Amino acid sequence: DVKVTQSSRYLVKRTGEKVFLECVQDMDHENMFWYRQDPGLGLRLIYFSYDVKMKEKGDIPEGYSVSREKKERFSLILESASTNQTSMYLCASSWGRRLRIRDTEAFFGQGTRLTVV
Amino acid sequence: EDQVTQSPEALRLQEGESSSLNCSYTVSGLRGLFWYRQDPGKGPEFLFTLYSAGEEKEKERLKATLTKKESFLHITAPKPEDSATYLCAVRLRFGNEKLTFGTGTRLTIIP
Numbered sequence: 001d002v003k004v005t006q007s008s009r010y011l012v013k014r015t016g017e018k019v020f021l022e023c024v025q026d027m028d029h030e031n032m033f034w035y036r037q038d039p040g041l042g043l044r045l046i047y048f049s050y051d052v053k054m055k056e057k058g059d060i061p062e063g064y065s066v067s068r069e070k071k072e073r074f075s076l077i078l079e080s081a082s083t084n085q086t087s088m089y090l091c092a093s094s095w096g097r098r099l100r101i102r103d104t105e106a107f108f109g110q111g112t113r114l115t116v117v
Numbered sequence: 118e119d120q121v122t123q124s125p126e127a128l129r130l131q132e133g134e135s136s137s138l139n140c141s142y143t144v145s146g147l148r149g150l151f152w153y154r155q156d157p158g159k160g161p162e163f164l165f166t167l168y169s170a171g172e173e174k175e176k177e178r179l180k181a182t183l184t185k186k187e188s189f190l191h192i193t194a195p196k197p198e199d200s201a202t203y204l205c206a207v208r209l210r211f212g213n214e215k216l217t218f219g220t221g222t223r224l225t226i227i228p
């Protein structure tokens with residue numbers, strides 16, 4: 001089974017702190033994603049990466065950055081946490097387009113509930 | 118603009134009462150449509166992928182179907198453990214690898 005593991009289930013941070021959310025996948029997937037999920041807004045893409053050291057902005061990248069130094073690990077960084085970044089953060093991974101045309105479903109981690117106070 | 122709309126927002130059913138959830142999409146070229154189940158406080162769990170109109174997939178009490186403009190998730194004789202939020206997402210034929218999600222249908226099955 002594909003396993004996507006997020007480093008924390010719950011985090012409480014103070015406004016202005018630099019926050020790191022870590023995600024590791026064990027299926028050698030090329031693609032990795034960070035989403036946030038808020039009531040009434042659904043899942044919104046923050047950033048994704050299709051290869052090591054490669055990244056692309058999603059729909060709501062402001063206030064966030066990412067790092068992918070190794071294929072299995074994708075980190076989301078909140079440079080200076082603010083209260084409007086309180087949310088559920090979800091990491092996902094999937095096969096890349098060039099390798100698998102049909103097996104393109106994304107597998108999600110268990111989520112990190114971040115509260116910024 | 119590419120859009121995914123799910124209806125209804127919430128649905129309450131008696132145990133054994135069959136129904137359908139809807140996911141309609143307006144996108145410029147569909148590469149795949151995905152259904153996920155999400156339990157409270159957890160990440161989405163993959164259920165099905167559909168690629169072309171007319172395709173159907175089944176798993177236990179769930180059956181997903183796809184047309185050119187929408188997908189249905191049919192639930193037959195549901196049980197309380199089927200209570201969850203069901204999410205639909207699309208991946209586009211042209212463009213990057215991201216999934217665009219609908220806001221989900223919260224399904225409650227009453228014993």
